[in-house]
Amino acid sequence: MAWKIFMGVLLTLVIVLGIGLPMSPHPQTWYELPVIPGLEEKARIIFFHVPTAWLSTLAFLTSMAYAIQYLRKRDPLDDIKSSAAAGLGFVFCVLATLTGAVWAKFNWGSYWNWDPRETSIFVLLLIYGAYFSLRSAVEQEEKRAALSSVYSIIAAVTAPFFIFIMPRIMTGLHPGAKGDPNGAGPVVEFKMAPPMRVIFFASLIGFTLLFIWMFRLRVRTAQLEQAHHAKG
């Protein structure tokens, strides 16, 4: 219970401070965020865009871990956990795409630019969309669990390539793309100013706790649904 309240307070603070703190070209106090040339006020969306993208990666890897567990032990609970994680990963992937599209509109002039990172998240959405199509196409529970576990493992193996490798070996608009004079980007190289960094990492922790809570709720709901069906 306490950790849920902690998470609620943390994410509320991230929203209030991340959006509300003033920006200044030469910060004089701890509560002033620096103006990043070219980003200005738009930089605030980083507190929501990067954590949602991070959570989709975490969720897809969690889905893979439970898929492996299912194939080893054939426990239906592992299949429930694997699909719950994949579902949440898909939701956070959509949120990362939406926040990224809004950011792109105001920074690059268009909601969608087919930048390598945008292309890779689009492909990931297609891959995990197909995962749910597969699950809904197979009626027999054991067969569905086995097939979707194998698919989840293959899908999660491609995820690091689309998230970490492809956007770095191709030229693009995102920080850290091939040929970027600033290197791997402010998040990877810890180039953010201290107050921004504190809010950013608080957001990462808060979103991760939110994922854990939502994941548990989803698993418990699915277990109750299963028990209800078993009773008839």
Add this chain to the structure above:
Amino acid sequence: MVIVLAIWLGLFAYLFRLDSRLKKLEGKNKN
């Protein structure tokens, strides 16, 4: 900020409600 905060607090309240309802249902299911 107000809109984002309202969405977040709404989601938070919904998750809390869902959590407590699930607890009740799990209790009923055990009995």
